[in-house]
Each structure stands twice: as C-alpha cells, then as structure tokens.
Amino acid sequence: MNVPEIFGSLVFNDAMMKKYLPEQIYISLKNTALKGERLDPHIADEVAKGMRDWALSKGATHFTHWFQPMTGSTAEKHDSFVRPISESEITMEFSGKNLIAGEADASSFPSGGLRATFEARGYSAWDPTSPAFIKDKTLCIPTAFCSYRGESLDKKTPLLRSQEAIDRQARRLLKLFGIETRRVVANVGAEQEYFLIDDQVWSKRPDLLYCGRTLFGAMPPKGQDMDGHYYGQIKPRVHAFMQELDEELWKLGILANTEHNEVAPAQHELAPIYATVNIATDHNQLTMEMMKKIAARHGLACLLHEKPFKGVNGSGKHNNWSLSTAEGLNLLKPGKTPSQNALFLLILTGIIKAVDENQDLLRISVSSPGNDHRLGGNEAPPAILSIFLGSELENILEDIMAGETPEDRPRTRLNIGASVLPELPCDSTDRNRTSPFAFTGNKFEFRMPGSSCSIGCPNMIMNTIVAEALSSFSDVLEQAEDFQKALNKLIHDTLIRHRRIIYGGNNYAEQWREEALRRGLENFTNTVEALPHYTDEKNVRLFEKHGVLSAAEIASRQEVLLENYTKSLGVEALTFANLVRKDILPAVIGYQSLLAEEMKLKKEVYPSYEVEQELLSDVCKLTGTLYKQLKELEDATERAKEIEETLPAAEYARSVLFTKMEELRETVDTLETLLPRKMWPFPTYAEILYSVK
Numbered sequence: 001m002n003v004p005e006i007f008g009s010l011v012f013n014d015a016m017m018k019k020y021l022p023e024q025i026y027i028s029l030k031n032t033a034l035k036g037e038r039l040d041p042h043i044a045d046e047v048a049k050g051m052r053d054w055a056l057s058k059g060a061t062h063f064t065h066w067f068q069p070m071t072g073s074t075a076e077k078h079d080s081f082v083r084p085i086s087e088s089e090i091t092m093e094f095s096g097k098n099l100i101a102g103e104a105d106a107s108s109f110p111s112g113g114l115r116a117t118f119e120a121r122g123y124s125a126w127d128p129t130s131p132a133f134i135k136d137k138t139l140c141i142p143t144a145f146c147s148y149r150g151e152s153l154d155k156k157t158p159l160l161r162s163q164e165a166i167d168r169q170a171r172r173l174l175k176l177f178g179i180e181t182r183r184v185v186a187n188v189g190a191e192q193e194y195f196l197i198d199d200q201v202w203s204k205r206p207d208l209l210y211c212g213r214t215l216f217g218a219m220p221p222k223g224q225d226m227d228g229h230y231y232g233q234i235k236p237r238v239h240a241f242m243q244e245l246d247e248e249l250w251k252l253g254i255l256a257n258t259e260h261n262e263v264a265p266a267q268h269e270l271a272p273i274y275a276t277v278n279i280a281t282d283h284n285q286l287t288m289e290m291m292k293k294i295a296a297r298h299g300l301a302c303l304l305h306e307k308p309f310k311g312v313n314g315s316g317k318h319n320n321w322s323l324s325t326a327e328g329l330n331l332l333k334p335g336k337t338p339s340q341n342a343l344f345l346l347i348l349t350g351i352i353k354a355v356d357e358n359q360d361l362l363r364i365s366v367s368s369p370g371n372d373h374r375l376g377g378n379e380a381p382p383a384i385l386s387i388f389l390g391s392e393l394e395n396i397l398e399d400i401m402a403g404e405t406p407e408d409r410p411r412t413r414l415n416i417g418a419s420v421l422p423e424l425p426c427d428s429t430d431r432n433r434t435s436p437f438a439f440t441g442n443k444f445e446f447r448m449p450g451s452s453c454s455i456g457c458p459n460m461i462m463n464t465i466v467a468e469a470l471s472s473f474s475d476v477l478e479q480a481e482d483f484q485k486a487l488n489k490l491i492h493d494t495l496i497r498h499r500r501i502i503y504g505g506n507n508y509a510e511q512w513r514e515e516a517l518r519r520g521l522e523n524f525t526n527t528v529e530a531l532p533h534y535t536d537e538k539n540v541r542l543f544e545k546h547g548v549l550s551a552a553e554i555a556s557r558q559e560v561l562l563e564n565y566t567k568s569l570g571v572e573a574l575t576f577a578n579l580v581r582k583d584i585l586p587a588v589i590g591y592q593s594l595l596a597e598e599m600k601l602k603k604e605v606y607p608s609y610e611v612e613q614e615l616l617s618d619v620c621k622l623t624g625t626l627y628k629q630l631k632e633l634e635d636a637t638e639r640a641k642e643i644e645e646t647l648p649a650a651e652y653a654r655s656v657l658f659t660k661m662e663e664l665r666e667t668v669d670t671l672e673t674l675l676p677r678k679m680w681p682f683p684t685y686a687e688i689l690y691s692v693k
Ligand code: ADP
Pocket: 187, 188, 189, 190, 191, 271, 272, 273, 274, 318, 320, 321, 322, 323, 330, 442, 443
C-alpha cells in the first residue's frame, strides 16, 4: 500500500481544488475557508463544476449534503448527478445551487419544537471549512442543517459559531500581548474506544442489536483483571480490520495514527492526529461510521456504546483540546520568554475559571443514557468536574496564589511577565488517568465524553466557555493603566476564586466525592439531573452573548436530549421485557421441568434427590421473583407511554424504568449462573468477549 498516494485520495482537498478550479475561484474559495466564512454564491457554480468533475473522475454517481442532526449521528439524502437531456441521453450535473444549499425534509429529524410540522423543510448549507469527500460512490458535502427560519437543527452550526466566538475573543486578548494573527482555532484529537466482537455472536444478542448494550449477563469466571489485554498482541482478525480501517480513513484524509488494545477484553482504541475542531468532529463521525462498516466486512460487530457489558470497562472518547493561532503558535504550550509565559498562564487561568464556572455545561455536553452507566464507575472519571494540572504546574499556581512567597519556602516567587517558567515536562509520569479534565503538557484532555458521543457538543461548550473567560479578561486588561500590575492581579485573583476546581488526587476514590461536596462542586449523577440546567439563566445569557445558541435553540436541544433519553430507556425496557418473557422465562421453566422429571425418575430407582430438589427450589424461588419483576417492568413501560411532558417522562424513565431493569437484571444474572450452559438461550459474557479468535 502506498500510503502517501492513497492519503486523502477521496477528499476534494487543496491539491484537487487547485487542479479542478480556475485560479481566481480557487483563491476566493481558499479565503472563504481560511476566514471561516460562507461561500460567495457568485462562485458557487464554478466550484460545483470543479467538484463534479473531480467526483466523476473518482466514479461517484450521487451527491449528498452530509449533516449531523441533533441525534448525534450523521444523516444524508442521496441525489444522483443524472439529468436527462433527451429521451435517450443524460448528462451528469451538479449546480452551484445544489452545492450551497440543499432542502431536506426535516420532519424525520428531531427539532425539539423548533420546526412546526407545517414547515417541515430544513435547509442544509455547505460548510466550506470542511472539505467534501467521497463515500460509497457519493460526493458528500459537509453541511450545517437549519430550520426554515435559520435556527440550528444540528451539532455543526453551533460548533462553527463557537469557533467564531473563541477566535474573536482570543484574538482580542492576543492583541494586548502584541500578537496579531489571522485566526485562532481550537484543535482537537479524539481518541476513540470501541469493542469488537464476532458478528455471529452479536446477532444472537437482541439486546446488543437493539440497544447497543447487554441488558443482562453474568460476569465470566475469567475477569478482565487476569487478561493482560491492554497493549497486548492484536489478534489477526482484528489486525486485518484495523489495517482496512486505517486505509479507508486515510483515503478520507483522516490521520488515523495509533491503534491498540484497551483494558477490557475485545476493547480497542484508535487515535487520529489532531485537526481543527470542526474537521476533527466530521472525522470522528466518519471514523465511527467506518468502524461499523468495516467490522461487518470482517465478520465482526463494532460496539460504540459506552457500557456494552456490566462489570467490564466501558468505552470513552478522550477529547484533546488546545488553542492555536493560524500560524501554529500553541497557546497552551508554556513559552520560552516571560511574555509568552504570562500569556500561557493567563489562558490557563481562563480555562480554570471557565471549567469551574461551567461545570454544569461540561457535564451536560457528555450526558447520554449510555454514558450514565460509565461516569462514576471505577474505570471512568466521576460525574464531578475537576482539573488535573500536574504537580509542577500546580506548584507554580500555588506560588502565584500565595503572593509573596513565605521566607521559609525555598521556591522563588514567580513574577508573571518577568520570569521564565521552569521547564514543564510534556509527558510527566505522574499524569493522572482518573481526572476528568487533565492538562497534558500542551493541551487539555477531557475524558468524560462517552464513546458514541458526537464531539460537536463538548467542543462547542469548551469554545464558548473559554471565549467568555477570555472576554472577561480582555474587559479588565483593556482598561488597565498598568498592564503588568493588572495582569498579575487578574491571574492571582482568578486563581484564588477558582482554585477549588483543581484536584490532583485519585478521582475514583470515595474520599474525593466527599471532598468535592465540601468544595461545593457540582455532582449530577445522571443525564436527567443534568439536562434541566441547560436552560439556566446563566447559560442562556452566555450562549446568547457569544452568538452561539439562542434561548429557543438551547430549549430545543434540551428537549431533544431528554426525549432521546426517554426513548432509549423505553426501547431498553421493551427489549428486556420481551427477551425475558419469550426466551429467558421459557428456558428457566424448561430447566424446572427437567429437574422435576429427573426427580420423578429417580424416585423409582434411587430415592435420593436432594441436589435436584435444592436446585429446583432455588430456581423456582428465583423464577417467582423473575416473573414478578417482569410484570412490574411491563406495567411500568405501559405507564411510561402515558406521560406526555418531556421532563416528567425522562424522570420516570430514570427513576422507574431504570431501577426496574436493574432489579430484573440481578435476577436474570443469578439464573444464568444456575442454568446449564446448553439451556441458556443467549451467548454468555465469556462467549461474547472472547468471540474473536
Ligand atoms: P495519550 O497518552 O492520551 O494517548 P497522545 O499524546 O497519544 O495521548 O495524544 C492523544 C491525542 O491528542 C491525539 O489525537 C493527538 O493528536 C492529540 N493531540 C496532541 N497534541 C494536541 C494538541 N496540541 N491539541 C489537540 N490535540 C492534540
């Protein structure tokens, strides 16, 4: 495989634009992309023509506006290039109008009340900052998706708006440090975790099929602790999958970089090299899609759910985030000169303030029914936000907060703007893997997002809250008479105010929960607790101020997410009840009959059957519980249907459906351990987790 040759071969990238577009059009389009602006409609026809010629040369037959509805996945509606010119002849056409804006029947996408049914049309508009690409012989045009009145119905539009906000505010602040730049961008590298299992086994587990996770399953005797799977040898079938995945991603211009086994059996990770945030978001969506598709080609199923197996490590998506200028200066990298260091410390302080003031928003940005099973387990960060900085940086901030360094402390006081920071190790060994938000040398790693999460929302939030912090800093510094003094005071005071969010200890420990409570940090243990805060006044003010989301748009997002929660739990409850009634209950009763038969037989030849009797008695008791819990769950799903209001419905799903499923599961799992292997109607955890040979 000639990697440089195939890399980006399915992307209408810079080289292809140069080749297929007239020079003036190329320059104009480049400017649009660099400035992050909308495309000038006057050049759209020419761009479309070039794009079509390129796409046809690659064998494409269709085009689609590829967008990311609020459900978090991607959507596309294919149209062919074919246009008749006579009865027997056709031509392949693609116009500027087709490129710039598409009309999609939006009624099948959630709008959270934004789009009344009589105006079912939504508009998708090309995002020229993200290049078009070809997938399945279809030219895909990355687009934003809006309602008739221009309200955003997708994950991309607010992300693009948040990029403008962070660009605006960061440039404003940089100016005070004498730095002029064309643009400040957020860069993101999303590490993607996933499970691979055999698809034959997968298809025998309707819970995995319909819900993405197992609703029951007893732990295998060989637990993951004994496995040594992490960074272990990659099995040949998995290796073949990874190779093909890399190849397909490279063709799409995605810098798939590292692949390795993860902690749990059958769990793996893929990390790309980071890119500008909106491209990274597109790429992560494509990566997830490709993972599923290519897995199927290898007789595998790719599970992207946050917690496919209870008691086994879940999957996350580490969102590595940094800010840089268009010229490549990383604003999260400690600099070499005092002035660069001062800027670094100021931005760091801004992020600390932003995270502390918006714990709720960051928590909301990763809320999903799947992630509720993961956050706060002993393998993933807790639902409580805190920042890990590493001891070196923490010591520096301590010194700043202490003001004058006490005599008995050997450290010299750091004079911001005048001294050089001590060298910070980029890959320090005390990196804390338990922290939800960790500084890792030149970027922050947000570890709360779940594996299936679109990174559009967390990054939209990151950009907006940091934009707000930087904006408040500029407000102060622009008015300062003595810049140096004002800067020192600003950093000092802000750190003092927000120091409670900094924590370097073990975030998995119970003591941290107590400590966090003492510090007054927020702890939303689940999606339904977190989501109502989306529309808190503070948040509406923030999003409106920076032009990222309007009050109506936030409310619609909240609505969609809550509905999604209720629907997911509804599907789980129905699936579970169905499997118990149709498969598990009959299997259990079958075993009872077998035992009873056995006892009857024995009675005639050998009148001792204590074992069978004891087993029968255990199984009978559990079956009684099983049936009772099943009926309760079925009743609860019926009652759930009657609740019309969004929030009460979600609350009911959480408090009743969720709890009833947990209770039922416990009984099912115990029965699984009692029944003979041959009589259990579903593949067990051991059979699933070790299904790939
Ligand atoms: P880990 O030890 O967590 O695997 P890596 O150093 O491998 O961390 O990086 C993880 C991800 O962070 C990769 O996707 C990488 O491209 C990305 N990354 C590296 N530098 C930056 C940066 N400055 N901004 C954003 N992401 C970055």
